[in-house]
Amino acid sequence: MTNTLHRYGNSASFYDDFVVFAIPSRGKNDKGSVPKLKQFLEMALPFKPVNLGDAIHGGALRPCRDMHPTSHWNRDMTPDFRAVIDGVDAPTTVAAVFDSRVSAEDFVKTVKKADLGLCVNISTSIDGAEQCCHAAGIPRHSVGYSLGFQGKTEKLPNTQVLMLTTMCGHGMIGTSMAKKMIDWVKEGRRTPEQATTYMARFCSCGVYNPARAKRILEDARHNTK
């Protein structure tokens, strides 16, 4: 799930973006990990995550394979956390996304106490993760730094589009889609919540942060870069 590492933005812009994920290691601790992965997700619920996901089945907002025509006017935009938890049926990476450091800290404390034996990582600003570890009394084991994008960066879109698309690091949210959603919010054709929901449905592992996306769209409405 390096897909959470290269989110675009500076350290301060991640104040509402904390992805805590659990991953069993193949051949080390993946046997019998499914109930533990479910427990990990279940334990996140009291801390009000903004998304949950598993890398096989997706996040709490999913596309519908058989949509009724009338649902255009009454589309369900509520994240279905229960479907994510119930859907975990094989060893995989599961993630809980929070929009506040306090929630992430409290969740990490709970995970430590539960002693599941799974590998647990926090993906956010370096300071944010350090603070979570400090609050839980855990020294960091390893760190994977993002050095950002280099090479032919002229092929990249503007910063607001980049912030929206890189929240699905697998690249499932197209540049054109993110641009269109910014335009629709500016035109008043959709609310930031609606636009965020459309994009979140494309994220196939549930690490998209709808709260941060909504904020970025609100900013873009007034000041498109």
Added chain:
Amino acid sequence: MNINPNKCVACGNCTYVCPMGAIYVDPVIKRATIDRNECVECFTCFHGMSQEHLNPTLVRGMRKIFQMMRLRFDPEPDVCPTAAFEPDELVWPRVVRRAFSDPRVPHESTGVQGRGTEEVKTNDVSGRVKEGEVGFTIEFGRPGVGVWFYEIQKMTSALARAGVSFEKKNPITSLMSDVPTGTLREDILNEKIMSAIVEIKVTVDRTEEIINLVREVEPQVDTVIALGVGVRCDSMGEDTVVAPILERLGYNLERAKTNIGLGKITQPESPKQEEMAGAIM
């Protein structure tokens, strides 16, 4: 991926959805069409869009009437109204496009969903990157640009010449026909993918050398590169060795994934688990 022309109503929703911008409405046939050369088989159109199963003739008729009256459509933007997308039976070598582009498909070489491996995410049980070592992830094509394998080979060849070891349980390494020279299989070189991650490990003293090498080669590579650096912290949870090197090289360290060390080994260890391809440097 295919779009069934009998079903497509040319609503254009999928043209925005495609991460590679490979879908367009053909003005001659008036149907959405996929540029197969640019398509990376990520299945975003097929899996990511919601589907209705409306009658195509009826939808086309309504669209024509609205168009004549110059009425603007305001449909849901993430919906294919006629479920027109139909996946191909992919065969070699095109099938590698999907393996490196659709995160729902695990790589046979790693068993991990996505394009990389466990990296330092499981370092607390794998011990993949030890103190005094640095693990590099060099990712090509992300975000939203894509990459051809022949471009990746420019970097793997240069890294091989520098004598680095490639992570064995990595999808790119598994596609090398000659690991010591970083040569990829010839039959995949002209395949385009969403992104791929080359993983190497070196001793800390080579950190600057590797970064400079990547910087030297990247102007020849026609895509964007995302660089990740994995390190093992000391007993206090600090990294006082690698971060200062990166900052000295001009990087502002903003974001990281932090392994908090709660993992435990619960299965007998496999001695082959941590093998690296090529010489360990």
